[in-house]
Amino acid sequence: MMSPEQNDLITRVGPGTRCGALMRHYWHPVALADELPDQRPAKAVRVLGQDFVLFRDERGRHGLLDRGCPHRGADLAYGRLEDGGLRCLFHGWLFDVDGKCLETPAEPDGSVLCQRVRQKSYPVVVKNGIIFAWLGEGEAPAFPHFDCFLAPGTHAFAFKGMIDCNWLQALEVGIDPAHASYLHRFYEDEDPSGEAYGKQFRANSADSNIPMSRMMREYDRPTIDVEGTDYGLRLFTLRKISEKHTHVRVTNLVFPYAFVIPMSTEMTITQWHVPIDDESCYWYAIFTSFGKPVDHRQMREQRLQLYELPDYKPRIGRQNNYGYNAAEQKTQTFTGMGFDINVHDQWAIESQGRIQDRSKEHLGYSDKAIIAYRRMLLSAIGQVGRGEKPPMWLDAARAATICGPATVDGMAPTDGWEFYWKEFDERRRKESSWAANTRSPLVA
Helix, strand or coil: CCCHHHHHHHHCCCCCCHHHHHHCCCEEEEEEHHHCCCCCCEEEEEECCEEEEEEECCCCCEEEEECECCCCCCEHHHCEEECCEEECCCCCCEECCCCEEEECCCCCCCCCHHHHCECCEECEEEECCEEEEECCCCCCCCCCEEHHHHCCHHHEEEEEEEECCCHHHHHHHHHCHHHHHCCCCECCCCCCCCCCCCCCCCCECECCCCEHHHHHHHCCCCEEEEEECCCEEEEEEEEECCCCEEEEEEEEEECCCEEEEECCCCEEEEEEEEEEECCEEEEEEEEEECCCCCCHHHHHHHHHCCEECCCCEECCCHHHHHHCCHHHHHHCECCCCCCCHHHHHHHHHHCCCCCCCHHHCCCCHHHHHHHHHHHHHHHHHHHHHCCCCCCCCCCHHHHCCCEECCCEEEEEECCCHHHHHHHHHHHHHHCCCCHHHCCCCCCC
């Protein structure tokens, strides 16, 4: 059981907080590249309790600046994109992507005021459809050589969605393997060759003809093991089917707030949980295919059925009781909340409150990855407090060795499952048009 003070320590990430200091040692997703359309490539973004304006200039360069104009605090998110930068509407001050003040047109001729003014700016990079920003001080870390960053754009698809609660409980549902047998239980199995594309827990498990929905439903008391890795944690979830066969699911926690999980035999999901502030967050995901190119249109259309533009807020949520239907709950789903597992997860974490009170919880065996992660988080907060680099702060040489990570959802021999998941990952990479030439994540 956690004290209220410890709960505040690990959940609050605004400026001046200890967990916030930790979070500012990492790159953060701040927008999808699609959110900067050619008609007006500028938007307000809020991350870690801070407000920024993100824009793209005429030369295609991205910039992220503090949102309030340094003149008298007017909102730069409404600025004009012209003359090589973003111009404030109040007095016409113009800033480039690096925050340099280019013009102060209301000042007298010969004024050198603009030479003494600079808006705070932050480095940004685009990785397979997601715009990442570095919000810390000093040198930024290098990106790990994860599959989601190495895959060509044809084999990766990015999306996001808003969640109306603290980032930590949003992350923790993804490192809780046992919940899928209950929260995501369907009483009907879809044809995996048809409508299962792009959906979690609907395709067949690898090397079997059993749909994942049936696997979760019929084998609902898994064995869970957790091991530490260079990037965070690796989770093993085992469901013994018979003396000969055991279902193996390998998932990953990437510090500080991402997970990497299998979606199907050929596709993985890398998902970050980015604090907007202490009481809301966005999930950002890259869906990476080792097989065929991703059907971007179908993936986007599927997700827009639940999420509404321009803010990617869910159409089904707290505002309409998560679509709860008592009749459906009796015969079709465990929750009565439809067939989109994002709605199920959203209910589970939002119903805990804007910030879950962990001083009242009672953890069990199935929470072992959550316990391990919280210990890691507390340790990292302490490291930063002592002036040390936290886990997953990587220089370029170290980043090149952090690969994968491997994910598996397949039927293994009960004796030898420890080798099966490694062999599956190796086989999938060798057969991939792009991953065959990448470094194996299982090479020390």
